[in-house]
Amino acid sequence: MNQPTAAFPVSRKSLGMRSESRGFQPSALILLAFVATTACSRSEAATVTLKCNAPSEMTLVYEGDQSGTLTVTDSSGVFSLPARMETREGDVDGTPTKATGILANGPVSTMMPDKAAIEACVKSKLSGDLLADSDVVFTTALGCSTSAPMGKEPVQVNAKVEISVTEPPDAYVFVTRTYVEPSSLAGGKIELSSMPPPKCALAGQ
Numbered sequence: 001m002n003q004p005t006a007a008f009p010v011s012r013k014s015l016g017m018r019s020e021s022r023g024f025q026p027s028a029l030i031l032l033a034f035v036a037t038t039a040c041s042r043s044e045a046a047t048v049t050l051k052c053n054a055p056s057e058m059t060l061v062y063e064g065d066q067s068g069t070l071t072v073t074d075s076s077g078v079f080s081l082p083a084r085m086e087t088r089e090g091d092v093d094g095t096p097t098k099a100t101g102i103l104a105n106g107p108v109s110t111m112m113p114d115k116a117a118i119e120a121c122v123k124s125k126l127s128g129d130l131l132a133d134s135d136v137v138f139t140t141a142l143g144c145s146t147s148a149p150m151g152k153e154p155v156q157v158n159a160k161v162e163i164s165v166t167e168p169p170d171a172y173v174f175v176t177r178t179y180v181e182p183s184s185l186a187g188g189k190i191e192l193s194s195m196p197p198p199k200c201a202l203a204g205q
Helices: 029-035 115-125 128-132 134-145
Strands: 039-041 046-054 058-064 067-074 077-092 095-110 155-167 170-179 191-193 199-202
Touching: 046 170, 058 077, 058 155, 058 170, 067 155, 077 155, 115 134, 128 134, 134 191
Parallel strands: none
Antiparallel strands: 039 077, 046 058, 046 199, 058 067, 067 077, 077 095, 095 155, 155 170, 170 191, 170 199
16 A cells, blocks of 8 residues: 655645646645745644535544544545645744644545546537547546446545645645546546535534
Protein backbone atom coordinates (compact mmCIF):
# COMPACT_ATOMS: atom_id res chain seq x y z
CA MET A 1 0.00 0.00 0.00
CA ASN A 2 1.36 3.41 -0.94
CA GLN A 3 2.60 5.67 1.83
CA PRO A 4 1.92 9.42 1.51
CA THR A 5 5.20 11.32 1.42
CA ALA A 6 4.02 14.57 3.02
CA ALA A 7 0.85 16.09 4.35
CA PHE A 8 1.09 19.51 2.75
CA PRO A 9 2.03 19.26 -0.94
CA VAL A 10 -1.00 20.45 -2.92
CA SER A 11 -0.77 20.42 -6.71
CA ARG A 12 -2.67 22.64 -9.11
CA LYS A 13 -4.32 19.51 -10.46
CA SER A 14 -5.52 18.31 -7.05
CA LEU A 15 -6.89 21.77 -6.31
CA GLY A 16 -9.12 21.50 -9.34
CA MET A 17 -7.20 24.15 -11.25
CA ARG A 18 -6.99 22.31 -14.59
CA SER A 19 -8.41 25.32 -16.37
CA GLU A 20 -9.57 28.80 -15.43
CA SER A 21 -13.06 28.03 -16.69
CA ARG A 22 -13.67 25.86 -13.65
CA GLY A 23 -13.36 28.91 -11.47
CA PHE A 24 -12.24 27.02 -8.36
CA GLN A 25 -10.09 29.12 -6.04
CA PRO A 26 -9.99 27.34 -2.65
CA SER A 27 -8.88 29.07 0.52
CA ALA A 28 -6.16 26.41 0.76
CA LEU A 29 -4.15 28.46 -1.74
CA ILE A 30 -3.22 30.68 1.20
CA LEU A 31 -1.47 27.65 2.63
CA LEU A 32 1.01 27.53 -0.24
CA ALA A 33 2.60 30.85 0.72
CA PHE A 34 2.39 29.96 4.38
CA VAL A 35 4.16 26.63 4.02
CA ALA A 36 7.10 28.24 2.23
CA THR A 37 8.11 30.17 5.35
CA THR A 38 7.27 27.78 8.20
CA ALA A 39 8.92 24.97 10.09
CA CYS A 40 7.33 21.61 10.78
CA SER A 41 6.57 20.66 14.38
CA ARG A 42 6.28 17.07 15.54
CA SER A 43 2.72 15.77 15.79
CA GLU A 44 1.54 13.84 18.84
CA ALA A 45 -0.70 10.80 18.66
CA ALA A 46 -4.23 12.01 18.19
CA THR A 47 -7.65 11.34 16.75
CA VAL A 48 -8.93 14.06 14.44
CA THR A 49 -12.57 13.89 13.35
CA LEU A 50 -14.15 16.04 10.64
CA LYS A 51 -17.80 16.24 9.67
CA CYS A 52 -18.99 17.39 6.26
CA ASN A 53 -22.62 18.17 5.50
CA ALA A 54 -22.72 19.62 1.99
CA PRO A 55 -23.18 18.74 -0.76
CA SER A 56 -23.51 15.36 1.00
CA GLU A 57 -22.68 13.98 4.43
CA MET A 58 -19.18 12.64 5.01
CA THR A 59 -17.14 11.80 8.11
CA LEU A 60 -13.35 11.62 8.15
CA VAL A 61 -11.38 10.23 11.10
CA TYR A 62 -7.58 10.39 11.31
CA GLU A 63 -5.90 8.18 13.91
CA GLY A 64 -2.16 8.32 14.55
CA ASP A 65 0.67 10.79 14.99
CA GLN A 66 2.82 11.81 12.03
CA SER A 67 1.79 8.56 10.36
CA GLY A 68 -1.64 7.04 10.73
CA THR A 69 -4.84 5.97 9.06
CA LEU A 70 -7.63 8.08 7.61
CA THR A 71 -11.08 6.47 7.52
CA VAL A 72 -13.71 8.01 5.24
CA THR A 73 -17.42 7.29 5.60
CA ASP A 74 -19.89 8.61 3.04
CA SER A 75 -22.83 7.49 0.91
CA SER A 76 -20.58 5.07 -0.99
CA GLY A 77 -19.55 3.22 2.17
CA VAL A 78 -16.39 3.14 4.27
CA PHE A 79 -12.74 2.99 3.23
CA SER A 80 -9.42 3.54 4.97
CA LEU A 81 -6.13 4.91 3.64
CA PRO A 82 -2.58 5.23 4.99
CA ALA A 83 -2.00 8.89 5.84
CA ARG A 84 0.41 11.46 7.21
CA MET A 85 -0.32 14.49 9.38
CA GLU A 86 1.83 17.58 9.87
CA THR A 87 1.40 20.73 11.91
CA ARG A 88 3.22 23.86 10.85
CA GLU A 89 3.59 27.12 12.72
CA GLY A 90 4.76 30.45 11.39
CA ASP A 91 3.33 33.76 10.33
CA VAL A 92 1.52 35.18 7.34
CA ASP A 93 1.94 38.93 6.88
CA GLY A 94 3.05 39.23 10.51
CA THR A 95 0.15 37.23 11.94
CA PRO A 96 1.05 34.06 13.92
CA THR A 97 -0.53 31.12 12.12
CA LYS A 98 -0.87 27.41 12.76
CA ALA A 99 -1.90 24.95 10.09
CA THR A 100 -2.58 21.23 10.20
CA GLY A 101 -2.42 19.16 7.05
CA ILE A 102 -3.39 15.54 6.39
CA LEU A 103 -2.66 13.69 3.16
CA ALA A 104 -3.95 10.18 2.47
CA ASN A 105 -3.85 8.12 -0.70
CA GLY A 106 -3.93 4.55 -1.93
CA PRO A 107 -6.02 1.90 -3.70
CA VAL A 108 -9.41 1.01 -2.26
CA SER A 109 -12.50 -0.95 -3.24
CA THR A 110 -15.66 1.12 -2.92
CA MET A 111 -19.08 1.71 -4.44
CA MET A 112 -18.96 4.14 -7.36
CA PRO A 113 -21.27 5.52 -10.05
CA ASP A 114 -21.49 3.08 -12.95
CA LYS A 115 -18.46 3.77 -15.18
CA ALA A 116 -20.17 2.66 -18.42
CA ALA A 117 -23.11 4.97 -17.68
CA ILE A 118 -20.74 7.92 -17.19
CA GLU A 119 -18.96 7.18 -20.47
CA ALA A 120 -22.27 6.90 -22.35
CA CYS A 121 -23.46 10.17 -20.83
CA VAL A 122 -20.27 12.00 -21.83
CA LYS A 123 -20.46 10.69 -25.41
CA SER A 124 -24.09 11.80 -25.66
CA LYS A 125 -23.17 15.34 -24.61
CA LEU A 126 -19.91 15.86 -26.51
CA SER A 127 -18.66 15.32 -30.03
CA GLY A 128 -15.74 16.20 -32.29
CA ASP A 129 -13.01 18.33 -30.75
CA LEU A 130 -14.84 18.61 -27.42
CA LEU A 131 -14.93 14.84 -27.02
CA ALA A 132 -11.18 14.77 -27.69
CA ASP A 133 -10.44 17.47 -25.08
CA SER A 134 -9.49 15.77 -21.80
CA ASP A 135 -10.29 18.88 -19.72
CA VAL A 136 -13.79 19.16 -21.19
CA VAL A 137 -14.29 15.42 -20.75
CA PHE A 138 -13.16 15.66 -17.12
CA THR A 139 -15.73 18.35 -16.32
CA THR A 140 -18.51 16.61 -18.25
CA ALA A 141 -17.80 13.25 -16.59
CA LEU A 142 -18.02 14.90 -13.21
CA GLY A 143 -21.48 16.23 -14.07
CA CYS A 144 -22.57 12.91 -15.54
CA SER A 145 -21.49 11.07 -12.38
CA THR A 146 -24.21 12.82 -10.38
CA SER A 147 -26.96 11.35 -12.55
CA ALA A 148 -25.37 7.96 -13.26
CA PRO A 149 -26.76 4.99 -11.31
CA MET A 150 -24.58 3.52 -8.60
CA GLY A 151 -22.73 0.38 -9.63
CA LYS A 152 -24.00 -2.96 -8.37
CA GLU A 153 -20.78 -3.87 -6.55
CA PRO A 154 -17.58 -2.19 -5.30
CA VAL A 155 -14.87 -1.35 -7.84
CA GLN A 156 -11.18 -0.62 -7.55
CA VAL A 157 -10.21 3.06 -7.42
CA ASN A 158 -7.17 5.08 -6.46
CA ALA A 159 -8.34 7.46 -3.76
CA LYS A 160 -6.68 10.64 -2.52
CA VAL A 161 -7.82 12.85 0.35
CA GLU A 162 -6.26 16.23 1.19
CA ILE A 163 -7.18 18.08 4.37
CA SER A 164 -5.94 21.41 5.66
CA VAL A 165 -7.07 23.33 8.73
CA THR A 166 -5.87 26.91 8.99
CA GLU A 167 -8.90 28.60 10.57
CA PRO A 168 -10.54 26.03 12.87
CA PRO A 169 -13.13 24.72 13.14
CA ASP A 170 -13.50 25.12 9.35
CA ALA A 171 -11.51 22.62 7.29
CA TYR A 172 -10.65 22.33 3.62
CA VAL A 173 -11.24 18.79 2.31
CA PHE A 174 -10.59 17.62 -1.23
CA VAL A 175 -11.32 14.03 -2.29
CA THR A 176 -10.40 12.41 -5.60
CA ARG A 177 -11.37 8.93 -6.76
CA THR A 178 -9.92 7.58 -10.01
CA TYR A 179 -11.26 4.38 -11.56
CA VAL A 180 -8.47 1.82 -11.95
CA GLU A 181 -10.14 0.38 -15.04
CA PRO A 182 -9.05 2.35 -18.14
CA SER A 183 -11.64 4.45 -20.00
CA SER A 184 -12.25 4.88 -23.71
CA LEU A 185 -12.72 8.62 -23.10
CA ALA A 186 -10.02 11.22 -23.77
CA GLY A 187 -7.38 11.05 -21.06
CA GLY A 188 -7.81 7.31 -20.68
CA LYS A 189 -9.27 7.42 -17.19
CA ILE A 190 -12.24 8.76 -15.25
CA GLU A 191 -11.41 10.88 -12.21
CA LEU A 192 -14.18 12.09 -9.92
CA SER A 193 -13.29 14.96 -7.59
CA SER A 194 -15.17 16.70 -4.82
CA MET A 195 -15.98 19.88 -6.69
CA PRO A 196 -17.20 22.14 -5.28
CA PRO A 197 -15.36 21.08 -2.10
CA PRO A 198 -17.59 19.87 0.75
CA LYS A 199 -18.32 22.12 3.70
CA CYS A 200 -16.41 20.53 6.57
CA ALA A 201 -15.47 21.33 10.16
CA LEU A 202 -13.64 19.74 13.06
CA ALA A 203 -16.10 17.77 15.16
CA GLY A 204 -16.74 19.02 18.69
CA GLN A 205 -15.65 22.60 18.00
